Amino acid sequence: MGKSRRGHAIGFGALPLLAFAAIVFLSVQLFSMGALAPFARTFDEIRLGLSPQDPSGQILIVDIDARSLNEVGVWPWPRSYYADIIDRLLEGGAEEIAFDVDFSTRSTPYEDAVFASALERAEGKVSLATFHQDAIDAADGEAELIVNKPIDDFAQHIWPALVSVPIEQDGRVWRSLRGDLLEGEPVMALAALLAGVGGDLTQPFYIDYGIDPAGFKRISAVDILAERANLGVVAGKKVLIGASAQELRDLFSVPVHEVLPGAVIQALAAESLILGRDLKRAGGEFLLGLTVLLVFPILFCGRFDWKLRAALMVALSAGLEVGAMVLHETRPVLLQTEGAQVALLLLFGLMMAKQIGLVKILLRVSQIQTRNSRMVLGRVFEDSFDGILVVDSKAVIQIASRSAARILCAPVKAGQLARTCLPDEIYHEILEALTCCDDDTLQAKPREVHLKPADGTERIIEFVVTVSRQIATDLRFQRSQASERLATVTCRDVTDQRKATRRLAYLAGHDRVTGLINEASFSECVDAACAVPKENGRTFCIALIAVDGMDRIIASLGFSIRNHLRKALAERLDDAAETDAVIASVSENRLGLLISARSEEDILDQVHEVFEALSGDYTLTGSRIPVSISIGYALICGDVRDSSIPLRDAGNALSLAMRSGGNRVLRFEDVMHTALERRRTLEIELVGALQKHEIHVVYQPLVDLSSSTMIGVEALMRWEHNVLGFVSPAEFIPIAEESGRILELGGWILRQAMRDAMTWPAELRLAVNVSAVQFAAPGFIDVVRTALSETGFPASRLDLELTESLFVDERMDIGGTISALKALGCSLALDDFGTGYSSLGYIPRFPFSKIKIDKSFVDDVCSDEPSAAIVSSVVHLAESFGMTVVAEGIETEDQERKLRELGCDIGQGYLLGRPMQSIAIAERLRQAEAERLAQSECKLRQVV
Ligand code: C2E
Ligand code: CA
Ligand code: CA
Numbered sequence: 001m002g003k004s005r006r007g008h009a010i011g012f013g014a015l016p017l018l019a020f021a022a023i024v025f026l027s028v029q030l031f032s033m034g035a036l037a038p039f040a041r042t043f044d045e046i047r048l049g050l051s052p053q054d055p056s057g058q059i060l061i062v063d064i065d066a067r068s069l070n071e072v073g074v075w076p077w078p079r080s081y082y083a084d085i086i087d088r089l090l091e092g093g094a095e096e097i098a099f100d101v102d103f104s105t106r107s108t109p110y111e112d113a114v115f116a117s118a119l120e121r122a123e124g125k126v127s128l129a130t131f132h133q134d135a136i137d138a139a140d141g142e143a144e145l146i147v148n149k150p151i152d153d154f155a156q157h158i159w160p161a162l163v164s165v166p167i168e169q170d171g172r173v174w175r176s177l178r179g180d181l182l183e184g185e186p187v188m189a190l191a192a193l194l195a196g197v198g199g200d201l202t203q204p205f206y207i208d209y210g211i212d213p214a215g216f217k218r219i220s221a222v223d224i225l226a227e228r229a230n231l232g233v234v235a236g237k238k239v240l241i242g243a244s245a246q247e248l249r250d251l252f253s254v255p256v257h258e259v260l261p262g263a264v265i266q267a268l269a270a271e272s273l274i275l276g277r278d279l280k281r282a283g284g285e286f287l288l289g290l291t292v293l294l295v296f297p298i299l300f301c302g303r304f305d306w307k308l309r310a311a312l313m314v315a316l317s318a319g320l321e322v323g324a325m326v327l328h329e330t331r332p333v334l335l336q337t338e339g340a341q342v343a344l345l346l347l348f349g350l351m352m353a354k355q356i357g358l359v360k361i362l363l364r365v366s367q368i369q370t371r372n373s374r375m376v377l378g379r380v381f382e383d384s385f386d387g388i389l390v391v392d393s394k395a396v397i398q399i400a401s402r403s404a405a406r407i408l409c410a411p412v413k414a415g416q417l418a419r420t421c422l423p424d425e426i427y428h429e430i431l432e433a434l435t436c437c438d439d440d441t442l443q444a445k446p447r448e449v450h451l452k453p454a455d456g457t458e459r460i461i462e463f464v465v466t467v468s469r470q471i472a473t474d475l476r477f478q479r480s481q482a483s484e485r486l487a488t489v490t491c492r493d494v495t496d497q498r499k500a501t502r503r504l505a506y507l508a509g510h511d512r513v514t515g516l517i518n519e520a521s522f523s524e525c526v527d528a529a530c531a532v533p534k535e536n537g538r539t540f541c542i543a544l545i546a547v548d549g550m551d552r553i554i555a556s557l558g559f560s561i562r563n564h565l566r567k568a569l570a571e572r573l574d575d576a577a578e579t580d581a582v583i584a585s586v587s588e589n590r591l592g593l594l595i596s597a598r599s600e601e602d603i604l605d606q607v608h609e610v611f612e613a614l615s616g617d618y619t620l621t622g623s624r625i626p627v628s629i630s631i632g633y634a635l636i637c638g639d640v641r642d643s644s645i646p647l648r649d650a651g652n653a654l655s656l657a658m659r660s661g662g663n664r665v666l667r668f669e670d671v672m673h674t675a676l677e678r679r680r681t682l683e684i685e686l687v688g689a690l691q692k693h694e695i696h697v698v699y700q701p702l703v704d705l706s707s708s709t710m711i712g713v714e715a716l717m718r719w720e721h722n723v724l725g726f727v728s729p730a731e732f733i734p735i736a737e738e739s740g741r742i743l744e745l746g747g748w749i750l751r752q753a754m755r756d757a758m759t760w761p762a763e764l765r766l767a768v769n770v771s772a773v774q775f776a777a778p779g780f781i782d783v784v785r786t787a788l789s790e791t792g793f794p795a796s797r798l799d800l801e802l803t804e805s806l807f808v809d810e811r812m813d814i815g816g817t818i819s820a821l822k823a824l825g826c827s828l829a830l831d832d833f834g835t836g837y838s839s840l841g842y843i844p845r846f847p848f849s850k851i852k853i854d855k856s857f858v859d860d861v862c863s864d865e866p867s868a869a870i871v872s873s874v875v876h877l878a879e880s881f882g883m884t885v886v887a888e889g890i891e892t893e894d895q896e897r898k899l900r901e902l903g904c905d906i907g908q909g910y911l912l913g914r915p916m917q918s919i920a921i922a923e924r925l926r927q928a929e930a931e932r933l934a935q936s937e938c939k940l941r942q943v944v
């Protein structure tokens with residue numbers, strides 16, 4: 001009796017405890033090894049999908065979507081665009097901005113500078129993507145960590161934000177990092193930064209994919225750039241900027257939503273943190289233990305029959321899941337039920353095996369499996385995304401998937417001859433595979449075939465042919481077997497993929513406006529030219545081409561003219577250049593040309609032909625624009641390894657050509673290096689020159705020719721460099737003008753000269769040179785006004801010397817400044833008259849009180865009739881307008897006499913006085929005064 005009761009209670013025969021223990025042990029092992037991960041993921045995904053959540057609304061996504069890519073038309077975007085986006089978002093009141101965009105490499109210095117300054121303006125509200133990836137070191141095969149972080153120019157103004165996401169074994173992104181140690185520095189993850197949480201950076205968490213990605217507010221990036229977006233919605237928001245455009249391939253497989261862009265995953269991770277839904281997986285061991293404890297009495301105690309036991313176990317299993325679901329709804333936990341469920345399943349199976357008989361079950365299972373797998377295989381084959389077809393050794397199609405016919409645009413069916421229905425390329429590949437005698441030499445290489453179906457659109461199909469052997473039973477001889485070769489063709493339509501790749505490659509290598517290749521592609525071509533051995537008699541040449549005075553053209557015709565002009569120039573260049581020349585748009589202002597020829601003369605001819613073709617009139621948007629261009633070129637001679645050298649040389653020659661007036665072709669010579677080097681040195685040294693007291697003023701007398709008395713001085717700047725020695729103003733003033741330093745120097749000399757003049761014992765007129773840059777700069781009037789009031793020098797004694805160049809450019813509005821200076825009480829003098837554009841016509845148009853005739857006329861005034869005639873007519877013209885004439889550079893007494901005869905009022909030159917220190921002027925004045933006194937005393941005595 002006792003024995004039978006025990007048998008009932010245990011439920012199944014003799015080895016129950018042992019089997020129970022074995023299963024529990026197995027379950028624990030499987031669980032702790034992580035072998036149950038696939039089950040776990042299925043449970044987790046179902047739970048996430050069943051508990052939807054709304055995002056908090058704190059995060060807004062600025063989306064670089066397909067429309068943004070299309071409308072902007074280039075990729076990568078110029079960084080100034082991102083700078084614009086930052087400025088506008090901050091204007092709209094965004095609380096912080098995070099970029100899921102790669103800034104780890106440099107772009108052009110200009111674009112980088114614009115972006116850096118936007119970051120600086122943002123005052124720490126911006127974070128930029130940082131990511132790491134494992135790379136296998138080629139040398140030792142070890143994995144090393146490569147860190148991509150924003151370049152240094154940006155790094156100082158931003159927070160680095162880690163955007164790397166771990167990809168799990170199933171190829172999907174389940175978790176997000178909170179941060180990591182990169183090169184010893186802790187870096188927060190973008191999600192943690194956006195959510196504003198700190199804590200233990202090393203703990204990744206599971207993202208709550210129950211949060212609905214469609215619930216995020218989104219703005220298309222291009223709408224911000226085009227100022228179409230309503231930026232009211234960004235106020236107080238955390239803005240995440242990232243790409244969803246498919247072309248950019250920043251897409252990841254995820255649970256619940258299948259595929260999401262990286263930026264959306266970051267947003268979901270941040271939301272998980274904000275909503276306190278940063279999930280963790282837990283409770284596995286506990287549940288496993290609990291289940292074992294509960295199942296034990298079900299199996300071994302009581303007088304249950306097997307159906308009741310089974311029902312209890314099913315109920316326990318369901319209870320576990322319901323409990324896990326409820327917990328997940330209320331707490332950020334994904335309960336690890338997989339261990340418990342697998343243990344339950346195995347125990348259930350064991351019990352059923354005992355009940356039905358294990359062997360029977362196994363048999364049944366294996367039958368079902370075979371049938372299922374056949375069905376599944378059939379389905380997989382039929383529904384496969386790729387087209388699959390199998391061809392036998394007689395080149396007859398045995399089976400073909402439905403997709404094969406669609407992809408190959410042909411009626412591909414079982415039983416048909418491969419030759420009649422497959423494209424030739426595929427058919428030949430099949431034949432080769434079927435007839436190749438050595439299986440090992442056959443390598444399945446993907447190939448491409450281009451199809452033109454009836455609708456006329458070209459399709460690109462990628463296909464691969466593989467061979468397998470089938471053991472065929474010969475029916476007549478039952479036992480004998482022969483092996484038959486089969487060829488399997490797998491094909492897929494890659495048209496869209498290829499198009500997208502081609503388009504991206506095009507965008508990366510071309511300039512959008514002109515359609516020419518851009519700087520990066522041009523450098524590659526130059527690299528290739530550098531690599532060609534020069535013994536084969538060909539010479540290569542790089543020429544850079546720019547429009548002279550582009551700024552002036554834009555100033556008068558508006559910004560949009562630039563693109564029209566660039567396009568027109570590119571077209572003319574394309575026509576003018578030889579067919580084998582490479583033409584490029586290397587920047588907004590420069591075109592590039594790479595030519596090769598048998599001789600240097602030939603190259604010179606080609607360059608000049610281009611120069612002639614591009615110079616001249618252009619008719620654009622209804623206006624006729626006279627355009628002059630400059631070309632700088634450099635030959636690639638000898639063994640040049642680095643394309644940047646000839647590019648730099650051509651650029652230097654171009655700068656020099658433009659600086660020296662433009663409208664010319666200049667070949668790079670080695671001596672330019674020295675000249676450029678000196679220019680660069682002077683430009684740098686000029687920066688601290690004033691503070692180091694290397695700069696001072698000298699004064700050159702202006703003498704009344706009729707009475708020979710000094711009536712004024714011209715202030716001239718001097719630079720005594722402690723190493724380079726004396727540097728002529730004729731050399732450093734143009735450099736100061738170009739670098740903008742002239743504003744500081746010009747302001748200084750005004751004040752210094754007035755201060756000195758106030759110490760002199762007589763009231764002299766003071767002439768100070770003002771360069772066009774200074775004159776056109778805003779605030780010039782204030783500089784003059786404060787200098788006057790600080791020093792107390794009377795404005796009525798001040799002459800500002802301007803050069804002709806200022807008046808030639810009629811588009812420049814100088815009228816206002818001139819009237820304001822007159823209102824202060826200053827006078828204006830026209831300097832270097834006759835050197836520039838020699839037109840007497842504009843003298844009456846401006847209120848000069850003096851005209852200074854250039855030294856070149858004075859030099860010839862005694863020997864050359866035309867020079868004397870010009871001086872004479874200037875004197876008459878000036879007289880009729882009440883202006884005084886000053887002759888510059890008088891070196892001989894003959895010159896002085898002749899000029900006096902011609903009616904010049906005032907003279908300046910080495911004969912009358914060299915430039916001298918302030919105290920020397922004072923001394924000269926004192927002497928003159930003493931002489932005057934002596935003379936009048938003498939006269940007085942004579943009278944007496
Ligand atoms: P500039 O305004 O035409 O000044 C006259 C130049 O002729 C001065 O050269 C002067 O030293 C020189 N000179 C005067 N008399 C004779 C002569 O009899 N024979 C010869 N051979 N030369 C004579 P400097 O001082 O070398 O200045 C050269 C130019 O640099 C000036 O030409 C002016 O355009 C510019 N410059 C000098 N100081 C300043 C300044 O403070 N501001 C600006 N914007 N430009 C300045
Ligand atoms: Ca002058
Ligand atoms: Ca002059």
